[in-house]
Amino acid sequence: MREAVSIIGAGRVGAALGAGLRRAGWPVVAVGGRGTAATRRGARFVGAPAASARAAAAAADIVIVAVPDDAVAATAREIAPALRRGAVVLHTAGALSSDALSPVRRRGARAASLHPLMTFPTPGRGLAALRGAHVFVEGDRGTRPLLHRLVRNLGAVPVDVSKRGKVLYHAGAVLACNALVALLADAFALFSAAGIPERRALAALGPLVRTTVENVLALGPARALTGPVARGDARTVARHLAALHGRHRDVYAALGRSTLAIARLPISSRRALAALLAP
Numbered sequence: 184m185r186e187a188v189s190i191i192g193a194g195r196v197g198a199a200l201g202a203g204l205r206r207a208g209w210p211v212v213a214v215g216g217r218g219t220a221a222t223r224r225g226a227r228f229v230g231a232p233a234a235s236a237r238a239a240a241a242a243a244d245i246v247i248v249a250v251p252d253d254a255v256a257a258t259a260r261e262i263a264p265a266l267r268r269g270a271v272v273l274h275t276a277g278a279l280s281s282d283a284l285s286p287v288r289r290r291g292a293r294a295a296s297l298h299p300l301m302t303f304p305t306p307g308r309g310l311a312a313l314r315g316a317h318v319f320v321e322g323d324r325g326t327r328p329l330l331h332r333l334v335r336n337l338g339a340v341p342v343d344v345s346k347r348g349k350v351l352y353h354a355g356a357v358l359a360c361n362a363l364v365a366l367l368a369d370a371f372a373l374f375s376a377a378g379i380p381e382r383r384a385l386a387a388l389g390p391l392v393r394t395t396v397e398n399v400l401a402l403g404p405a406r407a408l409t410g411p412v413a414r415g416d417a418r419t420v421a422r423h424l425a426a427l428h429g430r431h432r433d434v435y436a437a438l439g440r441s442t443l444a445i446a447r448l449p450i451s452s453r454r455a456l457a458a459l460l461a462p
């Protein structure tokens with residue numbers, strides 16, 4: 184017999200997790216929220232009745248809090264008095280540890296966190312992308328087997344992360360996902376400034392970006408690295424810096440320093456490039 188689950192905050196992530204667990208046979212008994220249109224939409228997507236956050240917390244042994252990061256602690260305080268003894272409460276924020284839920288511990292519940300390393304633009308897309316995704320988990324003593332079971336039942340891969348490591352792990356994930364998007368936006372802007380139409384830029388950069396990512400994943404960053412910094416071509420780097428302004432110059436120089444950190448170069452080339460790329 185599986186434990187009853189409730190979801191509090193059935194937005195993009197909460198609705199996807201609720202629907203995924205229900206599909207995997209878990210009794211998802213309630214979708215809690217602030218009684219907004221989003222609560223009703225989330226409940227419909229999950230296929231469970233909408234309720235207040237407190238009522239949803241009281242109805243389940245596993246309470247998934249999938250509200251915005253800044254609202255996790257307040258939600259924990261709100262639901263704590265309603266919790267069942269021995270309940271496990273988990274949140275889905277990447278940069279917070281289970282300590283963000285500490286008010287629930289004072290009520291005899293256990294706290295945990297479960298962060299899918301995946302992007303959820305909508306509940307439907309998130310649900311589909313969960314299959315095969317890696318989900319990073321940590322929590323109070325005895326919660327690990329349950330967290331792994333939940334993740335595996337979603338068709339995903341559980342990975343343990345330490346409480347202290349979470350914020351760094353999440354900063355790394357932001358660089359790999361959101362910062363990559365911002366970096367590509369800057370690359371498109373430079374193509375546009377060079378007079379290359381957007382459609383052409385998208386078509387031309389597609390094969391370069393895909394191949395680069397594939398190379399990094401197959402060979403590791405150091406062996407996948409090519410370009411002027413990797414070759415020690417200081418004059419080319421100086422030409423780029425002279426042509427760039429403002430934010431684009433700052434981004435180029437900062438990422439040039441990160442490139443230098445993994446480039447295999449003789450000390451003289453390294454020094455020349457470090458001087459050019461200094462903040």
Ligand SMILES: NC(=O)c1ccc[n+]([C@@H]2O[C@H](COP(=O)([O-])OP(=O)(O)OC[C@H]3O[C@@H](n4cnc5c(N)ncnc54)[C@H](OP(=O)(O)O)[C@@H]3O)[C@@H](O)[C@H]2O)c1
Nearest residue numbers: 192194195196216217219221222249250252254276302303
């Ligand atoms: N989206 C992603 O790609 C992604 C990926 C991994 C992890 N996460 C994490 O998952 C959590 C939820 O993110 P999300 O993208 O699913 O957010 P979301 O789509 O904005 O949904 C959050 C839900 O929380 C409720 N809510 C909003 N503001 C609130 C407040 N001030 N107090 C209490 N409840 C509030 C709302 O439901 P009601 O109106 O029904 O109350 C809303 O539907 C965050 O911690 C985020 O870091 C997100």
